[in-house]
Amino acid sequence: MTTDRLIYLPLGGAGEIGMNAYVYGYGPAGKERLILVDLGVAFPDMDTTPGVDLIFADITWLKENRDRLEAVFITHAHEDHVGAVGHLFERLGAPIIYARAFTANIARGKLAEYGLGDHVVTTASAWPETIKAGPFRVGFLPMSHSIPESSALVIDTPAGRIIHSGDFKLDETPIVGEPFDEALWREVSKDGVRALICDSTNVFSPNPGRSESEVEPEVEKLVASCDTGIFVATTFASNIARVKSLAVAGDKAGRSVCLLGRAMRRMIEAGQETGILSGFPKVISIEDAREIPRENLMMIVTGSQGERRAAAAQLARGKHHGITLGEGDTFLFSSKTIPGNEKSVISIINNFSQMGVDVIDDTAGRYHVSGHANRPDLARLQDIVNPQIVIPMHGEHRHLREHAKMSMEKGRMSFVAVNGMMLELTGNAPKVAEYIETGRTYLDGSIQIGALDGIVRDRIRMALNGHVTVTAVIDEDDEALGDPWCDVMGLPETGRSGVTLVDVLEQDLSQFLGRADAKTMRDDDKLEEALRRVVRNSAQGEIGKKPEVTVVISRLA
Amino acid sequence: MTTDRLIYLPLGGAGEIGMNAYVYGYGPAGKERLILVDLGVAFPDMDTTPGVDLIFADITWLKENRDRLEAVFITHAHEDHVGAVGHLFERLGAPIIYARAFTANIARGKLAEYGLGDHVVTTASAWPETIKAGPFRVGFLPMSHSIPESSALVIDTPAGRIIHSGDFKLDETPIVGEPFDEALWREVSKDGVRALICDSTNVFSPNPGRSESEVEPEVEKLVASCDTGIFVATTFASNIARVKSLAVAGDKAGRSVCLLGRAMRRMIEAGQETGILSGFPKVISIEDAREIPRENLMMIVTGSQGERRAAAAQLARGKHHGITLGEGDTFLFSSKTIPGNEKSVISIINNFSQMGVDVIDDTAGRYHVSGHANRPDLARLQDIVNPQIVIPMHGEHRHLREHAKMSMEKGRMSFVAVNGMMLELTGNAPKVAEYIETGRTYLDGSIQIGALDGIVRDRIRMALNGHVTVTAVIDEDDEALGDPWCDVMGLPETGRSGVTLVDVLEQDLSQFLGRADAKTMRDDDKLEEALRRVVRNSAQGEIGKKPEVTVVISRLA
Known part of the structure; x- marks a missing residue:
């Protein structure tokens, strides 16, 4: 008679969009050997976290049990999945970190800021290769998303196969990176999947998701139609496929392409270094950009969310790197505005309006597609994987609840597990094994403080009173x-x-x-x-x- | 040879959605006799105005010239048009205030908070009656909007007729209040209109606006379909037509109706006192509401924008007035979320999700229609009024610019006049006569402070540092x-x-x-x-x- 059990414990991401951190464990109760999937950040706001620099999941429990931690696996290079790796590495006892080449490249950059060497991250190959980590065997299963080399994890355990989806969409023509390969997913799932732990962010989007490749012709048409002034576009720096589509559109319209913003250059560089990005038009420096006729220039810039210090906001405030936008210029938001960022983005649009710049946003849905699976895509993946249990992850409570509802309507077992809720997945149905104290840790200047320490509360009070x-x-x-x-x-x-x-x-x-x-x-x-x-x-x-x-x-x- | 001129000077609202305040003047330069149209508030946020209670347009110029001010006209009872009347009344030298009955009822409530009597507001009748105010003759021309008795102003001047639209939509079946009467508008416009000063808020909405009456059957269907638990709906308190539709839907479904939130009860009361609201179902008190079976109760509550102290947020935090929502209950947002309020609204939805309450928002566009004229409606009004000049008002810069562009594409003169820009409308084309120093005044606790006094800046710094x-x-x-x-x-x-x-x-x-x-x-x-x-x-x-x-x-x- 064995008392070994399989556990799932979200520390972050199951209750918010951001700061993903999920623990899996197998072994005798309280002595399970553990792996951690993702270690991301969330972003502060003035309403609740003024002066805070970054937000992490509270990893106290994991730190206390770090002798049981076999390894960390990073699914992809978005900040909300990899952003906390450098900050929390030492507290976790310097664990082995696995990631695929592009993700590893970005992660190494983050660790370098803490003086940690490249060897800290081990580059993993894609499925069918797997990595042994204690009682687990983990494979990186290619999946499409809005950043290259995003991967689901196939986690084989003595209690069956788990698939952790990571962030994903079902894109068969993603421009850069691997397309969604339905045959491969069927193959991986054919012998039975105990549980699918699945991205929930777009569960409220009723229509099937659109492919990244649908944006390209629209952008090309738009850029070609603008024959006066500078054409400036912004998008998420990590969406290399989009940056490429924009650059190609500029190139085809006879414009030289200039990238503005450190994050964007860093991402393109990583794409080129790891060989996943090819066919990117030649880019010119900002110095050269200043010298060519405006109608021959295409700028692709950071700051699609209105970030104060990013290039878009700087250009909206006036001269930036010697460039001043005005009448005849066009500014495209090839992005959606993440809830909470509306005011910053609108303020940029109004500034541009005062300067006479024509702003095109994505109201019509032509110049942006989401990187996440919509409701019908979530259903389709369930049909392909056919898991016994669906555990919704990465979402606010409303997303998790809706995703679980949808799964149950499809006749599957499902369970809403929020941060700190340790689920046992070994029995007939998932059940709560334990509640772990979780919360948030703030990076405040150079110091990590607890969300409940009262420090930020005092600052809010001074702001109000x-x-x-x-x-x-x-x-x-x-x-x-x-x-x-x-x-x-x-x-x-x-x-x-x-x-x-x-x-x-x-x-x-x-x-x-x-x-x-x-x-x-x-x-x-x-x-x-x-x-x-x-x-x-x-x-x-x-x-x-x-x-x-x-x-x-x-x-x- | 006369040197008299007609001027238009926005002090607030021409550069933001909110704090409307528009001055018209006629007479020799610098000695024009003035009227003020609307005197509203804008709302603070944590990002830029922590601790501030309300925001007004800076009326320093008007105060300095208050001996030239003939009267104040209030177009309708929304806070961003009437909210500052009580606060600024004394500084303006206690001017005569004109408003129609419902608006006057609300305005008197605001003035009473400052110990000012009912006589301060003079109730005006609708067009064709007019009011003489110095060189102006002003009539309240009925117009549909999301609050009863909204009116455009017909402002006759020695230099021709001006129409100031106020906030409006073209609704021929508004449920409560006067429908848009195209024939009347044609009649008023037939002898020529010098300038249409026109609401711009929805200029980016491409489709014709929908009537308030379209919401009613959708809401009825929804309420009828919910047979368990309490049905709670929130909407803008001032949208009496919507509150009525919701109440009628509850009544038809055999539910007793309970109104929760001071603002909502106040609005319904004003509607009944002024005779514009009839056929409103009998309402029960919260005490009685607690005693009836959940499935027989419909609550209509304040807080559609997630306001911390309003009923919706209170219910989302737990027991409120003895009512605790949970499994089987339904909560409907019959409203849109105003940009900037997303996080507060989402937080309420997530709280309800945790409590097991089913939340229905207006993603599908079934349970809310806007109160403002969309782009085709703006075009239609121009065709009806046929003004020589269109001056876009009430909007951020992007709205004003787009509205002016659209008007010019239709072959009309148009001009973007932002707060502080005094336009002369007497010549062949509108031209800038003068720039007036404007800005914002904050109500901070009980004191009015200037936006540039540095007080709020210091508070923001303490919050960050x-x-x-x-x-x-x-x-x-x-x-x-x-x-x-x-x-x-x-x-x-x-x-x-x-x-x-x-x-x-x-x-x-x-x-x-x-x-x-x-x-x-x-x-x-x-x-x-x-x-x-x-x-x-x-x-x-x-x-x-x-x-x-x-x-x-x-x-x-």
Whole structure:
């Protein structure tokens, strides 16, 4: 009688789009040998994470169990799958990392920022080759997506075969990288698949996905039709196929192609270094670009999501690398706007509008296709793989729930497992084995902090309420020496009474100190709390706001 | 020879969707008699205006010229047209305000918050009645929109007739309020219209707009099909027609209707008080709602944009007014998500997903129609009115530019006039008469502050960088008395060195003070700047962030 079990534990990605991190384990309960699939980032926003640089899944549990970790497998080179590798590598005890050539190339760049050498990432070949990792045997099964060499993982375990889809779409003509090969997938699945752990991001998109190759002729038509001024296009830097389509369209229209933005050049470079990208038109430098007639220039730039420091936003603010856009120029968003980025993107469009630049976005759906499988594609993959269980992953709760519903309507077992929910997949049906404490870790400047540490909460409060510093000097007899004083930051200078806010606060503080009892005056905590309360109430009356308060009490010894 | 001229000056709304405020003037240059059309608000966001309560157009110019202001006309009761009336009334010298009955009802509510009586707003009748205001004669021409009694203004001037469209759609079956009456509009326009100043918000929507009445049967079908649990729907509170459609659908399906949210009850009340709303089903109180079987209850709630304090968000967080949603319940967004609100709305949907509530949004376009004229509707109105000039208003720059382009393609004169650009409409073609300084005023707590005062900028900086308070006591000999100390807010407790951040900062400050020259120690400004620099550099090394710093120097006299 064996007590070995197969477990699945999402640490990130099952509850959001981003910061993917999924653990599989096999062995006796609590002693399973583990592998980790993907280790990505999510991106901060001003609403909930001001000042934060990146967001990772909280890997505390994995760190505590790192002696059981056999290896890390990276499915593809998008930031939300590979972005945290460099930051968390040491905490995971420097595990072996496997990825295919293009992904490895990008991952090595990230590790180099932490002074880690190329050897840290092992380049894996595609299926049918496999890699042994403890009780697992893992193969990289080629799959189409919006970045080259994206792969599903075929994870063979003593309890059966698991397929972890990674991010994918069913694209038989992806321009760059391997097409979806239905025959190969049928072959891999024919002896039975215990569970399909599957991308859920586009489960609400009702129509079959469109191929990357459908964009090419549309873009060519568009570029050919613009005969004045510079043609600028932006897209996701990692979508090498799209960058190529855009470049080819420019080339065919007799325009020289210039790539602007570090991330984009890095991706094209990686594509060329690993031999997956060929036929890319010759590119010119920005210096050369400045010298040629505008109507002979095509620029492909970063910043499709309105990122402040990327090329698109810079061009929208004015001169950038010596180029100023204006009347007669065209700017194409060959991309969709990710929810949350609307305001930044719209602000760029309005800036261009003021400059006289014609902006074309993808409202009509001609110049962009998604990299993810839509609802009918998800159904089609299930039909091909025919798994016993479907576990939705990579999605917000609404996506996971809808994906599970859809799977059950198709007569399959399915289960919504969110971050921290450890599922046992060995029994008749998936069941929750344990709940693991998970959450988010913030990279804040150069320091990793916990999402619940209260640090970011304090910053949000200062942003909403402003800040007051109160300084009071207390003498040897526990009496105030002179008047207390205030410094304010982020608050109006004068309030309702017409007197400056600082004066009103100082007056109320003085008055309070003049009347405070000896017990309060002796006790730093009590006094601090009392002074804070005076400031907050006084400010509420004057300006209708209760600021955050730092109280500094200096006692003369 | 007369030097009288007709001017148009947008102060808000011509560069954004929101805070509408348009001035018209007639008379000798610089002495024109003025009217103001609309006085609305825009809404703050965490990215650019954290802690701000409301945003108004900067009316400094109008305040300086308030002796020339004859009257204010409010086209309709949406917040972005009427929301600032109470806040700015006194600064404008308590002008006469005209509005139609429903709008006046809402406006009076806003003025009451400032202790202003009902008489401040004069109820106007619809066209053909007109109001004399200095050199102008103004009539309220009924127009359909997503709120009752929306009106265009017919502004007769010595230089010809102007039509200011207000917000509108061309709806011949709007359920509540007056339908668009093409014959009436032709009649009003037949003797020639000098300029049409026209809503631009939907200029990028390519298909003709749909009638409010198209939503009704879809909603009825949907509500009838849900036979378990509570049916909850949210929409814009001011869209009384929609609220009625939803309520009728609930009533027909045998559900009692309960309205949740102050704004929604207020709007329905105003509709009933002014006699424009009839046939609204009987509503029950939330107390009664709790007592009836779930499948007999329909709730219509505020918060379609994910507003934190509105009913939808409260229900998504758990028990609200004794009601907890769960499996079997349905939640309908009969609304679109305004750009910028996506994350809040999605967060509500995910919460409901976790609770097991089925959420239906308007992805398919069945349960919501827009209140604004789409591109073909804008063209149709131009054909009906046949104005000499089209001035696009109410839109971001991209909307105004596209609307002007479209008008010129139809062979009309058109001109993009943004906030602060005073146009003269008397000559052969519109021309810029003057640029007026404009901008935004923030309501921050109870105080109005300027967008460029730096107050909100400081708050944003604290949110991004955190805050450090440095206190140093300097004795009579200009030497440091004891060590300086630090208090931090919104920063990690420990940095790279593993020592607490405060200790590192204090040590570096001590070291600096120990070595500082006498000149620095004597000069408060110099010393403050130097201490700030020490903190910022030291923090950059420790935590990779340069915080905002308040330096408090106590000198013992």
